[in-house]
Amino acid sequence: MSELDRELLTWVEECCGRGVADAVRIPGGASRQAWVVTLDDGGRRFLRMDAGSSALSAVGYDLAREARAYQWLSDKPVRAAGFCGVSPDGKSVLLDFVEGTPGSLDDPSLARDFMEQVNVLHALEPPADLAHDDLAVWAQLYGEHCPESDPLIELGLRQLVDMAPGPPERAVLVHGDLGPGNVMHDGRRVTGLCDWELAHVGDPMEDLAWITVRAMLTPFVDIDTAFGWYDGPVDAERVRYWQLACQVRNLIGLGVAGAAGGDLGMGMLFSTLHRRVTAELLCEALEVVPEPVEIPEPSDTESSAVFGAVLDDLRTVITPALGGYAAARAKSVARLVRYLDMVDRIGPTLADQDRRDRVRFDMDDDAEAAHYWVRAAQRDEALMRPAMGRLAGTRLARI
Numbered sequence: 064m065s066e067l068d069r070e071l072l073t074w075v076e077e078c079c080g081r082g083v084a085d086a087v088r089i090p091g092g093a094s095r096q097a098w099v100v101t102l103d104d105g106g107r108r109f110l111r112m113d114a115g116s117s118a119l120s121a122v123g124y125d126l127a128r129e130a131r132a133y134q135w136l137s138d139k140p141v142r143a144a145g146f147c148g149v150s151p152d153g154k155s156v157l158l159d160f161v162e163g164t165p166g167s168l169d170d171p172s173l174a175r176d177f178m179e180q181v182n183v184l185h186a187l188e189p190p191a192d193l194a195h196d197d198l199a200v201w202a203q204l205y206g207e208h209c210p211e212s213d214p215l216i217e218l219g220l221r222q223l224v225d226m227a228p229g230p231p232e233r234a235v236l237v238h239g240d241l242g243p244g245n246v247m248h249d250g251r252r253v254t255g256l257c258d259w260e261l262a263h264v265g266d267p268m269e270d271l272a273w274i275t276v277r278a279m280l281t282p283f284v285d286i287d288t289a290f291g292w293y294d295g296p297v298d299a300e301r302v303r304y305w306q307l308a309c310q311v312r313n314l315i316g317l318g319v320a321g322a323a324g325g326d327l328g329m330g331m332l333f334s335t336l337h338r339r340v341t342a343e344l345l346c347e348a349l350e351v352v353p354e355p356v357e358i359p360e361p362s363d364t365e366s367s368a369v370f371g372a373v374l375d376d377l378r379t380v381i382t383p384a385l386g387g388y389a390a391a392r393a394k395s396v397a398r399l400v401r402y403l404d405m406v407d408r409i410g411p412t413l414a415d416q417d418r419r420d421r422v423r424f425d426m427d428d429d430a431e432a433a434h435y436w437v438r439a440a441q442r443d444e445a446l447m448r449p450a451m452g453r454l455a456g457t458r459l460a461r462i
Contacts, residue, residue: 068078071150071155075110075157078147079108081102081103081106082102082103086101087387088173088389095126096112097112108158109144109157109159109160109161110155110156111260112126123369126153126155127153130149131190132193132259133158135236138158141433143161143258144159144161144257145158145160146159157195162246163250165245165250167243167281168281168282169282169283169284172291173251175292176405178289178293180253181241181274184235184236184238185235185294187235187236189310194234194261197245197263198308203263204319205318208319214432215436216311219311219314219435220311221393222345226303226307227262228300234264235267236264238273238293239262239263239270240260240273241274242274243282244280268298272305272308272309273384274286274289276309276313280291288377290462300453302462306459307348311341314338317334326392328402332398332450335443335444340363340459341436342433348431349429351430354434355441356416359412361408365413366404366408367408370400370407377400391424398450402447405446405447406446417439420435420438426455444456
């Protein structure tokens with residue numbers, strides 16, 4: 064039977080009018096848990112829980128707010144999960160189960176169907192109760208809830224203030240994390256846009272920027288092709304601004320959560336990618352042409368065989384013996400082992416480079432700081448590269 068709290072199970076059963084036969088936690092979610100609930104009649108529901116570690120809730124992005132987004136969508140032509148209920152404490156939201164997979168959208172017919180859903184969303188008059196200054200909320204989140212200061216985030220926040228465009232000609236309900244990976248489909252059509260926790264009223268170009276960011280992580284069609292299916296005008300300058308905003312928010316989210324759902328391996332993977340892309344965008348905004356870092360060829364050390372043996376056990380013995388969430392976490396442990404192996408092989412050389420760069424660049428000058436950070440991010444990615452798979456070296460599509 065489920066590991067869910069009995070009181071929570073009782074609430075689910077009251078919402079559904081049915082008993083709960085089982086509930087299984089599924090991987091994913093940076094600050095919240097996701098569960099698939101099976102009812103005694105075979106029906107399924109999707110449960111999102113704030114496990115008490117989400118700083119997003121402290122600045123207004125709680126699950127009760129997400130529930131309001133789903134309630135607003137319930138009679139709209141946008142495909143999204145049906146709303147079932149929000150728990151009395153506001154820390155859990157229950158939704159209809161959407162069939163499909165959040166897999167790649169590199170099939171043109173699927174991608175076009177997805178862009179048609181974006182068109183439908185952006186054509187709607189947005190709800191007034193989901194309007195606020197989103198960037199101000201993220202700056203507050205960083206200032207009040209990040210356990211450590213991060214000069215790269217602070218540089219990004221300064222540039223976002225300096226570069227801020229005026230208000231959009233027409234505000235829409237912005238999904239706030241839109242794109243492949245947050246789109247369910249059955250291989251033929253989109254079955255639902257999911258994960259509305261960051262929805263807010265704002266600039267439609269922000270959603271287009273999110274699509275480019277998420278396309279780094281999950282296969283998608285060519286961005287120019289996709290944006291050709293967008294009904295409204297595409298303002299390239301505004302999209303570029305929001306690309307930087309999306310990346311800075313990703314770093315703040317990772318800084319607050321520490322790791323994706325407590326998953327250090329995934330957290331480091333995403334942090335490495337997003338720090339490099341953020342630094343690249345800052346260099347572009349500040350008209351800096353960075354010098355590439357010289358990455359040494361990895362060489363064996365006395366510990367290399369040990370790391371190899373641990374990886375072999377994880378791959379051939381431990382992970383196959385597990386299933387579901389536990390297997391996903393075992394794969395994440397393997398990422399950490401690959402990272403530590405590279406630290407052992409080339410870490411000292413890269414650390415020497417970093418010490419020289421810290422002397423070389425004036426960190427009080429934003430342009431020089433951006434130059435330093437892009438080189439630092441390249442070094443970090445060299446260490447994480449074996450753990451990143453196809454994400455290593457991924458570039459953000461430019462508009």
